[in-house]
Amino acid sequence: MNKELKILGIVVIFTLILYWGVEPFAHSQMHKHVEGHGLIYDGKADIEEASKDKKEVKKKFWADVKKIASLKGDVASGETIFNSTCASCHMKGASNMGGVTPPSLDHAGAIYDKNFLIALIKNPAMATNVDHKYKDTATHPMGAVMSMVSSDQDIANVVAYIKAKKAGEVTPKEAFIEACSRCHANRYGKLTQLGEIPKTKSNIKTGQDIDKMKYDQKVAEEQNALADYLGKLPPDLSIIYRARSEHFLETFIENPQSQLPGTAMPRTGLDKEGLEKVMAYLEETGDPSKPARDALGPWVLAFFVIFTILAYLWKQSQWRDLH
Amino acid sequence: MAHFDENAKPFSHQWLNDRLAIDTLKRVLSTEYWIPKNINFLWAMGMVLAATFGILLISGIFLLMYYQPNTKLAFDSVNYTIMTEVGYGWLWRHIHGVGASVVFLIIYIHMFTGIYYGSYKRGRELIWLSGMLLFVLFSAEAFSGYMLPWGQMSYWAGMVITNLFSGGSLHADGLVEWIRGDYVPGQAFLGRFFMLHVLLMPLVIIGAIVFHFGTLRLPHVNNQDGEEIDFEESARLYKEGKKAESKVIPFNPVFLSKDVFVMGIYFIFFFYLVFYHFEFAMDPVNFDPANGLKTPTHIYPEWYFLWSYEILRPFPTDPGLIAFGFAQVIFFLLPFLDRSPNVAPASRRGAFKVWFWLLLIDMIVLTFMGKLPPQGIWSTIGLVAALLFFALWIALPIITKLEKKL
């Protein structure tokens, strides 16, 4: 018996060493470790990573953002500006503008960080950390906002309005649609870049579904526009939850440049709630069996524990008079 | 013509016995199939493997009902239909994925048990050879199965492994295209590897398992001390009720009761992995759909192929392929390279003891290096470990020849 335990010990130790080497250790060597910044958008990482000639510009930009953040915004006048400027592009059924369709802002106040929103209105390319793609940041698809809402107080007012009135309860799916799905489809969640896939019916005589074809063409056109704008089609995120680690996804969403320098993906500026909701949705479509697993696991394990105890007793009864 | 009892009722014991010799079968295969008493739990690994193969077969049947062997549909049929829609589809998939990985852990334990106790010599050569054949068949089964989800790792593993058949500077590109049925892994490739995985390989494996069992029957399994047992004498003692004096036990129920207990412990471990720790068996990279225009940053085989992959990697193409070929066949030759007359545990065999542990550690080091990026110190360690692997096999006949008879 003691000898068997000793042998078991050796087998277990070698197995654990093997596991450690091919899993945790190998992965720690393969992937660059990136620290998150706690979803604080103060430009610190941007300034550190920026090339020399950009450093000063970025420093000033984020200092200005800090200054605007300290102003007190007026919700009512923010609403006026929002409705006359923002809402003309960020509306239901908006069409593609310069490669991407402006997202809905219905829950923007709940899912985006305040500093980020300020920075975004002040200079979209800088805020999203993709300014390296533009000679003139005013040519960013949302660049026009820089001339439309330019005074510090106006920016503060609009952000105050968004934070106060465009918030409210948001579901994981809504958060994903607003923050991600303009660029990323999620086919397991039945989402394309144009939103939820509509139900269509095929002609019973021919089997053709013309409404679906029309929709597919619209999606294809949207995807081509996106690919032209971003250099490639952003990947479908149906099971990205299994393809990347949680840590990667969180730090990548917080600052895409940190994980993939030079990527065309803009920073999305999600706050804690927004990130949680988006991650919840990614888990829902990417790892849908988790609740069932958690429910069944203990039962199966309990079964085998009892099985093993019974087997041990049987073995004892069989081996009792052998020695 | 055998004697038939005319009065036996249909399907009664006598009736069946006249037609199927069930009593003889039962005696030969179970109640009087004698196993040495002097064994430890490592002797249960064979049955653990058989059980794991059974689990893979059953879970595979249910995956097969919904899997689509089509390059356009395969990925989503696995990751969406089976994982989201099919009742308990996720369970079958996780069992199948974890089982495919764990089965190799047990195979390696089984193999190294055989090496440690010298269970490949003196009448047991065919046990070893058929076991090695099973190792190769399981490798082919694992590889073909790995293609099926048609993710990035499937595609690029398919690309890299089939390229091995070009034979380096022989440039047998025609052979590679023939294997793939296309210039790159595509529909033809997926279709034929699907066939191999679900039909041809399992059939051959089942046959090989039967053969492996068959090779055991005459030489009997080895025991912890490599002692040569007079099985007939011991069986006589056991049947006379002198169980304590006898050195053997019947397979059923005595040996089986221990097997089942070991299996119980194994299943706790196995299902813990299935429910709470399955990620290790399903590489994240394979959750990106196959893309023939983009190689993943890091590609590496599953852990059980890493050591032989690492033997290939540090060398230029041609010597690398030769080294790889060497690593694939050398284990087959073990019974003939070990020149010692002793069947005994490695602990009593002097230099062989050192050889055994060095080989084990070397293969673990090779496994580690096989997964790490091939740069800097890792490359160097990999090269040294690969060279040591060859040195060990070259040294084996010499050190065993010098071994004193116990």
Added chain:
Amino acid sequence: MSNRRDFMGMALGGFTALGGIGALYAMKKTWDPLPSVKAAGFTTIDLKDAPENVLVTEKWRGKPIFVLKQSKEMVAKAKKSKEIDRLIKIGNDYYMVAVGLCTHLGCIPGYDPSKEGFLCACHGGQYDSTAMVTKAPPPRGLDIPPFKIDGTKLVLGEQGPEYKKMLANGITLPV
């Protein structure tokens, strides 16, 4: 000793069988129709433009659905033969809506407008214009799919009060 041995072996065997039942349950669930198949089990058909005495075929759950708007004469005949309860009344119009599979062995009967009846070519079963069986071997009239009336539309797959009444009166079997 041998008692205890048998007892433990049997206890283990019995417990393993218990686990086997659990595994069989999971296997049974794996054979069930997929949720997407079930979710696709609803079809809306519009009866507004259906012409009288012309058989219109729709599709629901992969099965053909017959829709036959009844002419005045057909309605009168149905009232006489007491088969009027098989018809669905929307406004002042009567419609025969049924699963177009013979209740004998599941072939699709053909409609002959001149004879105002169905003939199943497989085994010679016949039905009248309300899809009631008139000649064996079919054991009963064509089955009526679950429906809910929504204006001039029918939602197939949902059970409306009119359908539930038919079920209760034994006019059709559940499909």
